[in-house]
Each structure stands twice: as C-alpha cells, then as structure tokens.
Amino acid sequence: MGNFQPTSALSRPDTDVLVVHCSDHRFQASLHEFLNQGLNLHDNYDLLAIPGGPQCLTLVEYLPKFSWASWKWFRFLVDAHSLGRMILIAHQDCGWYKTLPMHLHASAEPRERQEQDLRRVKQALKKDFPELTVELYYAGWDTSDRITVETVSP
Numbered sequence: 142m143g144n145f146q147p148t149s150a151l152s153r154p155d156t157d158v159l160v161v162h163c164s165d166h167r168f169q170a171s172l173h174e175f176l177n178q179g180l181n182l183h184d185n186y187d188l189l190a191i192p193g194g195p196q197c198l199t200l201v202e203y204l205p206k207f208s209w210a211s212w213k214w215f216r217f218l219v220d221a222h223s224l225g226r227m228i229l230i231a232h233q234d235c236g237w238y239k240t241l242p243m244h245l246h247a248s249a250e251p252r253e254r255q256e257q258d259l260r261r262v263k264q265a266l267k268k269d270f271p272e273l274t275v276e277l278y279y280a281g282w283d284t285s286d287r288i289t290v291e292t293v294s295p
C-alpha cells in the first residue's frame with residue numbers, strides 16, 4: 142500500500158478524558174460508537190486499549206511489574222493531560238479474565254469479578270487522584286449480537 146491520507150485531520154482541542162477498555166476486537170466498533178454517540182466525546186479522548194482493560198490497575202500483588210507499568214502509563218496521562226474524567230469499561234467474555242486465578246476475586250461469576258475490579262480501581266483512584274471523576278461501564282451482547290453498555294453502580 143502507498144500513502145494513505147485519512148479524512149480526519151489532527152485533533153487540536155485539549156481533552157481531559159481517559160478511556161480504558163480491553164483490546165478485544167469484537168467490541169471496538171461498538172465501544173467507539175458508545176464513546177462518541179452515547180457519551181458525546183466527539184473522538185476527543187485519550188485511550189488505553191489493553192487486554193483486560195482497567196483490570197491492569199488491580200494487579201499490585203499478583204503481577205506487581207505489570208501493575209507498576211500500568212500505573213506509570215496512567216499517571217503519565219493524568220499529569221500530562223490534566224485529566225479530570227476516567228471512563229473504565231469491562232466486557233462480557235473477556236479472555237484476559239480466563240487467565241486469572243480464582244482467588245483474586247470474591248466471586249467465581251465472571252461479571253461479578255469484573256465489577257469488583259472496576260470498583261477496586263475506582264477506590265484506588267479516589268485515594269491517589271481525588272479530583273478525578275470515574276465512571277464504570279460493562280458491555281455485553283444479547284442473542285442477536287447486539288451490544289448494550291450498562292452503567293456499573295459504584
């Protein structure tokens with residue numbers, strides 16, 4: 142392929158929003174739509190798309206080096222961009238969770254494990270970054286593969 146020139150130009154306005162969600166290909170289009178049309182972010186947000194999404198911020202004891210790197214990226218973005226709003230999204234059938242030992246969570250039920258992690262991250266953020274607003278969401282699909290993004294209560 143030769144050069145490619147997207148129709149979208151450089152986005153100049155500042156953002157104070159960071160989105161953290163999983164890298165799972167099955168959800169990218171619907172999450173993009175949720176962020177831009179559901180939350181009206183107009184493509185103006187920082188994004189960390191990594192396996193397990195926000196779960197990386199809970200691994201202090203189980204995978205300390207992994208956790209350290211995640212927090213390092215996170216702090217960099219919070220400080221460099223004066224972030225004020227975090228959007229953390231977990232999703233149904235997350236492959237990353239299948240690799241985690243059961244003892245890390247209070248429940249064996251996948252969604253409960255993920256919601257527990259979202260709340261853990263929110264608590265940890267409240268301590269280190271009390272000025273941040275943190276929103277928690279869970280994306281799942283129905284029998285016709287339609288995706289719904291639900292708010293997770295804190």
Ligand SMILES: [Zn+2]
Binds near residue numbers: 164
């Ligand atoms: Zn995932």
